[in-house]
Amino acid sequence: MSEPLTTKQAIHHIKPSELESFVHRILVGNGVTEKHASTVADCLVQADLRGVDTHGSNRIPSYMQRIRQKVLDPSASPELQEITPVAALVDGKNAFGFVSAHLAMQKAIKMAEVFGLGLVSVKNSNHFGMSAWLVQQAIDAGMMSLVFTNSSPALPVWGGKSKLMGVSPIACGAPAGNERPFILDMAPSVAARGKIYKALRRGEKIPTDWALDSEGNMTDDPAKALEGVMLPMGGPKGSALAIMMDVFSGVFSGSAFAGNVTGPYDPSKPADVGHFLMAIKPDLFVSLDDFKDRMDYLYQRVVGSDKMGGVDRIYYPGEIEQITREKRLLEGIPFTELEIESLNKEAELVGVEKLQYGV
Incomplete structure (x- = not known):
């Protein structure tokens, strides 16, 4: 029998529009421009809506702490440099990763509209949250996409025991016709590191196959897991994917890499994260109508597959998150009282209106 929830663990649902307005106020209060604050707030709330709570508004306290530590520049404006007609470089200038990546995908889409594809490398950036929002940005423009990033060390290479590679997400997507689009967004680890931070915030245990503690032992304690290393999915396969993210995002862009x-x-220095984004026109080789029909057929074949024992429904990549978004748009986004209090402390620090709940 499960233990009853404490007051601090009780769930409250917040309207998405109220949450986005709240996050925007905190960002502006910390020196972020109105335009950039709108981008960051939208991206964070989109993660919350999709159920990717680890990359949503709960990240605000850690982001604001980096601003206070002067290792993230809230007022910086990334600079775009065209390299070829289909390639560009964004210097993030240590601004929010959301802002740099959003600019990069905008440019990639514009190039793809003219030349069929566009790729943009980003350097001197920061964490950009949930990769799926960039994939969605491309889908909304009718484009296929690839989205890579690197990140701080959290994962050992296969056969090693110390942190070297980041738990860097691999994301891609493609639009469809009448069915749901294809959206893949996954980490090369057994679980995203943000899920461990979430478990720590909520006083929960984690599965023992997610991470090792500092002594190299499996653990269900999120605090000990954060002192140790994440485990790659599929052993050497996950390790190789993490290295691939470093090649395309770090080595290629001129940003930090190799741990x-x-x-x-x-707080010692800026993150210097690198990203790699590509937009591709889906009708390069077949007509757009044919492409959409083919994507719809693929969706139908996947979700209509014969089910193994105990399975009620087969989901397409990204479908569960899209269903969650539809539900949360209606019901609101769930937060524990402890999480809301943490966010409201940030509101207090800059003297803006707090997030209301329980009324």
Whole structure:
């Protein structure tokens, strides 16, 4: 029998529009421009709506702490440099990763509209939250996409025992016709590191196959897991995917790589994260109508597959998150009271209206 929830663990549902307005106020109060605050707030709330709570508004306290530590520049404006007609470079200038990546995908889409594809490398950036929002940005423009990033060390290479590679997400997507679009967004680890931070905030245990403690032992304690290392999915396969993210995002862009990306709780220096984004026109080889029909057929074949024992429904990549978004748009986004209090402390620090709940 499960233990009853404490007051601090009780769940409250917040309207998405109220949450986005709240996050925007905190960002502006910390020196972020109105335009950039709108981008960051929208991206964080989109993660919350999709159920990716680890990359949503709960990240605000850690982001604001980096601003206070002067290792993230809230007022910086990324600079775009065209390299070729289909390639560009964004210097993030240590601004929010959301802002740099959003600019990069905008440029990639514009190039793809003219030349069929566009790729943009980003350097001197920061964490950009949930990769799926960039994939969605491309889908909304009718584009296929690839979205890579590197991140601070959290994962050992296969056969090693110390942190070297980041738990860096691999994301891609493609639009469809009448069915749901294809959206893949996954970490090369057994679980995203943000899920461990979430478990720590909520006083929960984690599965023992997610991470090792500092002694190299499996643990269900999120605090000990954060002192140790994440485990790669599929052993050497997950390790190789993490290295691939470093090649395309770090080595290629001129940003930090090989374990040198600064961690989100390390105030010693800027993160220097690198990203790689590509937009592709879906009708390069077949007509757009044909492409959409083919994507719809793929969706139908996947979700209509014969089910193994105990399975009630087969989901397409990204479908569960899209269903969650539809539900949360109606019901609100769930937060524990402890999480809301943490966010409201940030509101207090800059003297803006707090997030209301329980009324």
